[in-house]
Amino acid sequence: xxxxxxxxxxxxxxxxxxxxxxxxxxxxxxPPILQPAEPFLDLSGEDIRKRIYLTADxxxxxxxxxxxxxxxxxxxxxxxxxAGSPQGFCYLGPVYxxxxxxxxxxxxxxxESFGRPDTAAAxxxxxxxxxxAVVHYGIANPEIRMGDVGLFAALVAALExxxxxxxxxxxxxxxxxxxxxxxxxxxxxxxTKQPEYQGVLAALAGSDxxxxxxxxxxxxxxxxxxxxxGRSVGEIAERFLEQAALGATTTLPRETRTLIExxxxxxxxxDEAAAELRSLATSAGLKLDAALDLFESRTGFLAARGxxxxxxxxxxxxxxxxxxxxxxxxxxxxPTAPPNGPLVAGGRYDELLTRLGAKTPIPAVGFAVxxxxxxxxxxxx
Amino acid sequence: MSTPxxxxxxxxxxxxxxxxxxxxxxxxxxxxPRGARxxxxxxxxxxxxxxxxxxxxxxxxxxxxxxxxxxxxxxxxLRETIADVESRVVMIEGLRFGFANVVVAVPQAxxxxxxxxxxxxxxxxxxxxxxxxxxxxxxxVNLTRDFFSEHGIxxxxxxxxxxxxxxxxxxGSAELIVDITTTGTTLAANALKIVxxxxxxxxxxxxxAARGASWGESxxxxxxxxxxxxAAQARARAYREVRTRFPGCNDALLAEAKERFGVVAPxxxxxxxxxxxxxxxxGAVYELAxxxxxxxAHSIVxxxxxxVFAPENPLYAKLAAGL
Numbered sequence: 024x025x026x027x028x029x030x031x032x033x034x035x036x037x038x039x040x041x042x043x044x045x046x047x048x049x050x051x052x053x054p055p056i057l058q059p060a061e062p063f064l065d066l067s068g069e070d071i072r073k074r075i076y077l078t079a080d081x082x083x084x085x086x087x088x089x090x091x092x093x094x095x096x097x098x099x100x101x102x103x104x105x106a107g108s109p110q111g112f113c114y115l116g117p118v119y120x121x122x123x124x125x126x127x128x129x130x131x132x133x134x135e136s137f138g139r140p141d142t143a144a145a146x147x148x149x150x151x152x153x154x155x156a157v158v159h160y161g162i163a164n165p166e167i168r169m170g171d172v173g174l175f176a177a178l179v180a181a182l183e184x185x186x187x188x189x190x191x192x193x194x195x196x197x198x199x200x201x202x203x204x205x206x207x208x209x210x211x212x213x214x215t216k217q218p219e220y221q222g223v224l225a226a227l228a229g230s231d232x233x234x235x236x237x238x239x240x241x242x243x244x245x246x247x248x249x250x251x252x253g254r255s256v257g258e259i260a261e262r263f264l265e266q267a268a269l270g271a272t273t274t275l276p277r278e279t280r281t282l283i284e285x286x287x288x289x290x291x292x293x294d295e296a297a298a299e300l301r302s303l304a305t306s307a308g309l310k311l312d313a314a315l316d317l318f319e320s321r322t323g324f325l326a327a328r329g330x331x332x333x334x335x336x337x338x339x340x341x342x343x344x345x346x347x348x349x350x351x352x353x354x355x356x357x358p359t360a361p362p363n364g365p366l367v368a369g370g371r372y373d374e375l376l377t378r379l380g381a382k383t384p385i386p387a388v389g390f391a392v393x394x395x396x397x398x399x400x401x402x403x404x
Numbered sequence: 405m406s407t408p409x410x411x412x413x414x415x416x417x418x419x420x421x422x423x424x425x426x427x428x429x430x431x432x433x434x435x436x437p438r439g440a441r442x443x444x445x446x447x448x449x450x451x452x453x454x455x456x457x458x459x460x461x462x463x464x465x466x467x468x469x470x471x472x473x474x475x476x477x478x479x480x481x482l483r484e485t486i487a488d489v490e491s492r493v494v495m496i497e498g499l500r501f502g503f504a505n506v507v508v509a510v511p512q513a514x515x516x517x518x519x520x521x522x523x524x525x526x527x528x529x530x531x532x533x534x535x536x537x538x539x540x541x542x543x544x545v546n547l548t549r550d551f552f553s554e555h556g557i558x559x560x561x562x563x564x565x566x567x568x569x570x571x572x573x574x575x576g577s578a579e580l581i582v583d584i585t586t587t588g589t590t591l592a593a594n595a596l597k598i599v600x601x602x603x604x605x606x607x608x609x610x611x612x613a614a615r616g617a618s619w620g621e622s623x624x625x626x627x628x629x630x631x632x633x634x635a636a637q638a639r640a641r642a643y644r645e646v647r648t649r650f651p652g653c654n655d656a657l658l659a660e661a662k663e664r665f666g667v668v669a670p671x672x673x674x675x676x677x678x679x680x681x682x683x684x685x686x687g688a689v690y691e692l693a694x695x696x697x698x699x700x701a702h703s704i705v706x707x708x709x710x711x712v713f714a715p716e717n718p719l720y721a722k723l724a725a726g727l
Contacts, residue, residue: 065537068558069549073487190528194558201556243513253538253579254514254530262529263516346558378535 037115037394040159041132044113044152049134052112054095056119060085062094066347066378074121088119093372093389096135097379107385109138115394132156133369135389137376142386143317146351146371147324149390153367154330156392157355160401165355165366167334169293170341172196172370173350174300177314178286182279187265192283197342206280236260282307290338293322300339321351349373351388357400366400367392407618408454409626412466412475415443415457419609422501423476430637431711432630452626461485467493470616473623474630480506480584480607484544494613494726496631496719497638502609504584506544508551508602511573511580512595519600520555523580527559530579541565541578544604548582551604570594613723624724631719633711638719640709643668643683646692650701651678657699665692670712683712 045051060077067090076088089095092114100106115132134152139145150167157165179192188205195201239260282303289299297319304311326332343352352370356362369390376385413427413434414420427434427447434455436445445455456472463477464485470492476499486492510517517523530538541563542548548562563578570590572578584607585591588598611634613627646667653674661667665688674680680701684692693704 065561069560069562070553070558072545072549072562187525187529190532191525194524194528195556198556243515246513253534253576254511254526256513258529258533259514259516262526265516 034394034398036160036398037130037132040156040392041113041115043155043159044132044134047152049111049113049136052096052099052114053116054089054092054099054114056089056117057086058089058095058098060087062098062379063087063090066094066375067345076119076121076127090120091118092116092131092133092391093135093375094379096389097137097376097387100135100137101376101379101381106381107138107383109136109140111136130394131391132394133389133391135387137387138385139388140386142350142371142388143320144324145386145388146321147328147330149351149369149388150325150353151328151330153353153355153369153390153392157366157397157401160397162357162366162397162401164334164358166358167336168341168354168356168365169335169337170339170343170352171314171318171337171350172342172348172352174311174314174318174339175286176349177311178283178309181309181311182283184275184279185265187262188275194346197344197346199340206275206283235264239263287340290336290340292333293318293325293335293337294332296337296339297322317350343368343370347372347375347378353390357396360400363396364393366397407620407623408452409474409623409630410454410456410472410617411447411630412456412458412463412472412477414460414463414476416459419460419476419478419502420457422499422609426476426499426501429641430630430634432633447630450626450629452622453630467612467614468616470614470618472614473617473619473627475612475614476609477612478502478504478607479610480504480544480547480605482610482612483605483607484547487546492615494615494723496611496613496722497634499609499611502607504586504607506547506582506584506604506607507591508548508599508604509570509581509583509585509591509596510599512592512597514597517599520557520602523599523602524555524557527557531559537561538580539563539578540580540582541569541572542582543569544582547604551582570596611719613726615727619727627723628717628720631723632713632717635717635719636711636713639712639714642685643709643712644686644689645707645709646682646684646689646704647707648680648696648701648704649678650674650680650696650699652700653678653680653696661692661695664695667692683709 041051060075063075064072071090075090078086080086096112096114100110100112111134113132113134116130117128118131119127120129121127134149136145136149154165175196176193179189182189191205192202195205236257240256243256243259285303289296289303291299297315300311300315304315322332341352342348343354348370350371350373353368354365355367356365367390369388371388373384373386376387413423424434432450433448434445435448436442438444443457445457447453447455458466460477461481463475464481466472467475467477467482468486479495482489482493482495508520508523510523514526517526527538538560540548540560543564543566545562545564552560563572565572569581569583571594572581573596574594581596582604585598591598651674655673658669658673661682665684667682667684669682671681682692689706693706696704
């Protein structure tokens with residue numbers, strides 16, 4: 024295979040694709056290529072530091088070549104007078120990531136939709152538009168992978184677990200080996216080292232939580248400790264007491280672990296999966312109604328948009344490895360090509376705009392098209 | 405004349421003193437023919453070697469690029485500065501000085517944090533509560549990132565710090581730090597404690613070869629001679645020479661001494677007149693002497709050794725295998 028080295032010159036077909044998005048009401052944005060590095064490091068994690076091109080301005084502020092367009096488009100939207108109102112944007116342009124021997128510059132087209140209250144319909148529209156993009160490139164039957172991070176979050180919220188364990192399970196959803204490890208630790212207990220104060224913790228665990236917290240707060244205050252390293256004394260006291268629940272005294276009942284594993288094993292087309300999830304929730308006595316209603320409503324909107332729902336491969340365990348997704352996620356792949364990353368990928372990221380500084384939560388959903396991949400997979404359509 | 409073999413050594417401080425002492429002990433005294441302020445030197449009586457005085461971090465960089473052949477620098481700097489360090493350099497030997505541990509340290513007031521798992525949870529809870537990520541002050545950006553990643557910690561930000569890192573939590577510019585410590589005193593003075601399983605690296609000064617340098621016949625030959633002397637000196641330092649007349653010594657006794665005290669018999673068993681020479685680890689000398697006297701040995705003389713030139717050259721073998 025030959026790689027076109029002149030990829031920054033976007034082809035007419037990509038222009039036509041974005042033109043169609045513009046006619047569908049998505050305003051085209053062209054954010055600067057040079058972006059402040061802070062939001063990317065903050066939202067995607069320090070791990071991306073080794074994959075992005077960093078530089079600094081004269082004042083020492085870190086800048087980078089944009090590694091994606093979701094964050095730049097979100098920032099442009101937030102600084103515009105329309106911030107907060109429902110707005111849709113499209114884009115086409117280069118992104119830069121260090122990929123070793125592969126070219127660092129890649130072209131992405133895509134859509135970001137902000138502020139729409141009709142969650143299920145907006146989700147469905149993104150998948151439908153993503154499918155149109157691959158059809159536009161002559162790939163008739165892409166493999167559709169779908170997940171819903173919100174379902175796992177709802178499951179964890181419904182379980183009877185210590186708050187610390189809930190945080191950890193949700194955080195580790197995108198890191199499946201950590202998640203398996205967490206489940207092991209939870210079931211076996213003891214694998215986490217007993218804190219030195221296990222006895223005190225056990226004694227405090229049975230007492231009035233408010234009194235226990237006041238005691239620990241007072242003890243820290245006696246030691247002359249106020250806010251240290253950004254955490255308040257109250258915060259430290261609270262988590263210190265949570266450890267009573269985290270220690271070897273509590274372990275995850277085997278049936279709860281089995282339940283989580285059964286949950287994460289559910290896959291199939293969305294209708295089959297929804298039926299399985301409902302029966303699992305009923306038999307375990309878990310309230311997952313809100314998350315499941317949204318899921319089924321989305322499937323309905325997908326069908327209404329003409330998507331062949333039976334072709335969607337849904338899996339509860341499917342996540343995109345990125346922490347900013349909060350709900351629906353999807354990827355389109357070419358089943359005939361060797362695995363080379365998705366052709367189109369996206370999802371819902373309702374907390375991102377708040378993390379970027381929005382005063383009130385603004386729902387957001389979008390996707391990106393990898394132009395080089397669809398071009399090479401689609402061939403001459 | 406062919407190009408010289410370039411050895412880089414630290415240009416200042418304790419690391420320079422220790423490095424010069426190390427080469428001097430190996431019979432390779434570093435000299436500065438043009439005066440003490442010069443940053444270029446040589447090894448006395450060993451032509452074809454150029455000694456470059458650089459900062460320890462410059463040495464790590466020069467090793468990565470192959471701009472020098474050999475260098476003395478800390479393992480912490482090598483692992484921090486060089487991506488995929490094993491493919492770029494050969495760590496020939498730890499030099500038993502410049503010890504420092506790279507550790508994760510948090511405020512002592514964080515009584516709820518003892519392990520990296522605790523820290524992971526605190527990091528996530530911190531992000532949820534404060535809508536920003538916990539900050540880690542460090543100059544070891546890469547070591548920190550890899551170590552945190554191994555422990556599944558994602559909710560943190562690195563704040564680069566080039567000096568007085570341990571003051572960052574008190575100053576409010578970070579919540580915790582990753583830094584080097586030798587005794588932990590500075591950390592304690594700043595009300596910080598080391599996380600139980602938070603030791604990222606136990607570092608010491610290393611003699612290191614650059615894979616990317618030009619290793620022609622002449623460079624290899626000079627390196628072989630340098631490493632031969634270093635190995636001979638290291639072997640000498642690891643043992644005391646124990647001499648005695650011990651006609652009653654037999655193979656069984658010798659085997660027992662080897663087993664119990666870790667001695668070696670460089671010249672084999674006793675001579676026809678009963679003279680026996682053993683090399684014994686310094687800590688076991690008295691026990692060995694008692695053991696032999698109880699079994700009929702005469703006076704036992706113990707002496708320090710200058711060099712032991714063995715037939716094999718393990719340090720050069722390691723270098724040659726790595727290039």
